[in-house]
Amino acid sequence: MGAKRRIRIMVGTGAVALALSILVALPTPAHAAGPGTPPTFSRDIAPILQQKCESCHRPDSMAPMPLRTYEEVRPWVKSIVQRVGTRQMPPWHIDKTIGIQRFKNDRSLSDEQIATIQAWVNADMPKGDPKDMPAPKVWSDGSKWQLAEKYGPPDLVIKSPDYTVLSVAQDAWFRPTVPTGITEPRWVRAIEIHPATVKGRKVTHHTLARLRQDEDIPKELFTNDPNVAGDGLFMEWAVGKNGDEMRPGSGRLMLPGSKIVFEMHYHAIGEEITDHVELGVYFYPKGQEPKHREVLALFNTFSNPAGSGSRALDIPPNQVTTTESFVPLRENARIENFQAHMHLRGKGMSMEALFPDGRREMLSQVTNFNFNWHNMYIYEDDAAPLLPKGTILHFLAWYDNTAGNRSNPDPDQWVGWGDRTVDEMGHAWLNITYLNDEDFKAEQAKRVAATTTNDKPQQ
Numbered sequence: 024m025g026a027k028r029r030i031r032i033m034v035g036t037g038a039v040a041l042a043l044s045i046l047v048a049l050p051t052p053a054h055a056a057g058p059g060t061p062p063t064f065s066r067d068i069a070p071i072l073q074q075k076c077e078s079c080h081r082p083d084s085m086a087p088m089p090l091r092t093y094e095e096v097r098p099w100v101k102s103i104v105q106r107v108g109t110r111q112m113p114p115w116h117i118d119k120t121i122g123i124q125r126f127k128n129d130r131s132l133s134d135e136q137i138a139t140i141q142a143w144v145n146a147d148m149p150k151g152d153p154k155d156m157p158a159p160k161v162w163s164d165g166s167k168w169q170l171a172e173k174y175g176p177p178d179l180v181i182k183s184p185d186y187t188v189l190s191v192a193q194d195a196w197f198r199p200t201v202p203t204g205i206t207e208p209r210w211v212r213a214i215e216i217h218p219a220t221v222k223g224r225k226v227t228h229h230t231l232a233r234l235r236q237d238e239d240i241p242k243e244l245f246t247n248d249p250n251v252a253g254d255g256l257f258m259e260w261a262v263g264k265n266g267d268e269m270r271p272g273s274g275r276l277m278l279p280g281s282k283i284v285f286e287m288h289y290h291a292i293g294e295e296i297t298d299h300v301e302l303g304v305y306f307y308p309k310g311q312e313p314k315h316r317e318v319l320a321l322f323n324t325f326s327n328p329a330g331s332g333s334r335a336l337d338i339p340p341n342q343v344t345t346t347e348s349f350v351p352l353r354e355n356a357r358i359e360n361f362q363a364h365m366h367l368r369g370k371g372m373s374m375e376a377l378f379p380d381g382r383r384e385m386l387s388q389v390t391n392f393n394f395n396w397h398n399m400y401i402y403e404d405d406a407a408p409l410l411p412k413g414t415i416l417h418f419l420a421w422y423d424n425t426a427g428n429r430s431n432p433d434p435d436q437w438v439g440w441g442d443r444t445v446d447e448m449g450h451a452w453l454n455i456t457y458l459n460d461e462d463f464k465a466e467q468a469k470r471v472a473a474t475t476t477n478d479k480p481q482q
């Protein structure tokens with residue numbers, strides 16, 4: 024390991040200058056040319072943009088502008104420096120300094136990549152030799168099933184009804200319900216979801232699919248909210264992430280009579296577009312059912328007054344409010360992911376484990392929550408927390424209902440729980456695999472073996 028040094032990056036954003044300190048491990052050079060020579064667009068910046076931005080920032084995709092060539096990037100430099108420096112882009116808002124850091128779907132920039140972008144801007148953005156440009160990336164047609172190569176075509180395709188986004192319109196949330204039509208229980212091993220057409224991708228900001236079915240498991244295993252029925256998030260779509268595969272040996276159970284409740288966030292782009300969303304489900308073959316069931320849990324970060332049926336979220340005007348909740352785990356659990364769900368006043372949420380032996384461990388924290396992005400942070404196989412029964416999950420959430428919160432439509436309003444964006448929510452979506460004592464011990468033993476045979480530094 025090289026020495027660490029702190030570099031300070033000043034990012035100008037109009038009148039405000041943001042100071043951002045990042046730790047960079049030396050002697051890694053900040054860019055391919057080595058110290059002394061400034062990075063160039065062709066050699067150093069284009070590969071970063073290709074790897075971390077182009078999945079969305081290309082024609083016919085969701086982002087407002089393509090970022091492939093010098094000419095395309097140049098007018099956006101100021102905004103890029105600001106968004107990248109504050110880690111708003113790529114959208115990945117989990118706190119990099121707190122808790123578990125290894126995720127399956129991490130799309131963030133490394134500290135070194137941010138430093139390279141900054142060094143390039145400081146050097147007045149040299150274009151460099153066009154011969155150094157990486158070969159253009161060929162993107163597969165987004166309307167095809169990405170997981171088909173691995174599993175063949177999906178076993179079940181569920182389509183949302185068509186929706187027309189007018190050329191000029193307010194953002195719309197469309198939530199149709201579609202029956203799955205299955206007649207026997209089936210185990211799901213992978214899910215994919217996407218807008219049906221290239222034009223549809225432009226107006227579909229994000230898509231969620233919830234699975235609604237009568238659950239056969241005790242309610243406290245999947246919610247602390249007495250109002251919630253068997254209703255979980257099944258899959259989220261955002262460009263750059265098309266498919267979700269279950270962890271080996273586990274799957275999601277779809278029951279006869281189940282329905283998919285879609286949620287599409289549509290936004291107008293100056294052209295009338297009609298489209299729908301397709302959800303592809305890949306089943307485990309019959310006879311190869313997985314041993315473990317993954318359950319989608321919704322845990323509120325606040326309590327519900329007994330018997331009242333209401334969600335006790337009470338956010339007075341012009342102040343910062345916090346809520347917390349404690350969820351005892353009735354069974355041994357492996358937490359597969361963390362996703363914070365809040366609205367416009369929501370600023371952050373943390374999830375901490377209070378172990379039966381008194382130990383406490385902060386698992387994850389989203390510090391700069393951004394309502395535009397419903398990111399699901401999926402832990403790596405050997406990083407997903409293993410929590411013995413009796414562990415208490417502690418959730419803390421904070422909401423900024425002051426004028427200092429730029430997303431706040433009206434800091435003078437009292438805000439309560441509700442569906443509308445101007446109302447508020449505060450819950451965590453977790454995929455949880457519950458394990459019996461024997462399987463739990465086996466999982467723990469696997470981790471111990473992996474950390475002793477593996478030189479990887481502990482995260």
Ligand code: HEC
Pocket residue numbers: 071072075076077078079080085086087090099102103104106107112113114130132261262263395
């Ligand atoms: C998952 C898709 C996705 C990825 C990956 C992504 N972006 Fe974005 N980006 C968007 C979308 C959508 C918007 C517009 C909505 C918003 O601002 O959140 C946006 C907005 C921006 C903006 C603001 C544009 C403006 O109006 O000022 C900048 C700058 C930006 N992205 C830069 C980047 C850079 C640089 C990367 C890679 C390092 C990147 N983005 C990666 C989807 C993405």
